[in-house]
Amino acid sequence: MARRYDPDRRQRIIDAAIAVVGERGIAGLSHRAVAAAADVPLGSTTYHFAGLDDLLVAALRQVNGEWMADFARWVDGIDPAVPLADQVAELAEATLAGDRSRVELEYELYLAALRREAVRPIAAECLDEMVRLLGRRIGDERTARAVVAFMDGLLLQHLLTGQPFTSAAVRAGLAGALG
Numbered sequence: 001m002a003r004r005y006d007p008d009r010r011q012r013i014i015d016a017a018i019a020v021v022g023e024r025g026i027a028g029l030s031h032r033a034v035a036a037a038a039d040v041p042l043g044s045t046t047y048h049f050a051g052l053d054d055l056l057v058a059a060l061r062q063v064n065g066e067w068m069a070d071f072a073r074w075v076d077g078i079d080p081a082v083p084l085a086d087q088v089a090e091l092a093e094a095t096l097a098g099d100r101s102r103v104e105l106e107y108e109l110y111l112a113a114l115r116r117e118a119v120r121p122i123a124a125e126c127l128d129e130m131v132r133l134l135g136r137r138i139g140d141e142r143t144a145r146a147v148v149a150f151m152d153g154l155l156l157q158h159l160l161t162g163q164p165f166t167s168a169a170v171r172a173g174l175a176g177a178l179g
Contacts, residue, residue, distance in 0.1 A: 010048045012038045017059045022105040026112050029056070053118035060109045060119055064126040067106055068133075075133045084138065085174040088147055089167040096158055096165050104159055127152075143178065150174055 016038035020029055029052060031045040038045070049055040074091050078084070095103055113123035127148060135144035150173075158165055 006040075009038075009040055009044055013040060013045055013048055013055070014058045014062055017055050018063060018105065018109075021059065021108055022101060025108055026056075031055075053116050056109065056112055056116060056119050057122055060112070060122045063106055063109050064122065068126065068129055071130055072133055075137045078137050083171075083175065084143075084147065085171045085178060088151060088174055089170040092151060092154055092158075092170055093165055093167050095155060100159060103155060107156060107159060146177060147174070150177060 013034060016034045017029060020033045020037050024033070031049075031052070032042060034055065035042040035045045045055070049058065074087075078087055109119075110123050110126070113120040130148045131141060131144045134147060135141035138144060154170060154173075157163075
């Protein structure tokens with residue numbers, strides 16, 4: 001029997017892993033679950049990814065790439081005439097608006113780095129790139145690092161508590177933190 005040529009199989013596996021994590025969390029990620037979601041033979045997942053950590057790295061890289069593209073567009077649109085706290089509040093509001101499944105997925109993958117050493121450098125690269133982009137735009141890397149940390153904490157707290165978002169509270173908190 002001839003082997004079927006399937007150049008998109010690896011990408012379908014990554015997409016399926018992202019979908020599985022989005023639906024079931026990291027704990028629900030397995031080669032079997034991903035193979036079923038991607039509609040590929042189980043052996044395909046282990047052919048393309050030696051272990052679940054390799055698959056998580058690929059998934060996090062893809063999710064981070066999408067987030068970084070959005071973040072870079074936001075950074076490019078920063079208006080120096082508008083207080084940074086106001087613009088960060090708008091970004092947080094837009095990120096949390098409506099369906100939160102994308103940001104929940106991003107944090108699910110991001111926080112996998114706490115327990116999975118192979119994933120940690122990918123999460124760190126994303127944070128460093130956010131700081132670099134924002135720091136270059138606002139001219140201060142220390143402030144950029146504080147803003148990125150503030151955003152991470154703020155988004156995670158809202159996801160965990162489910163409390164309604166108030167941009168006024170974010171503006172006031174960030175303005176106080178930034179001085």
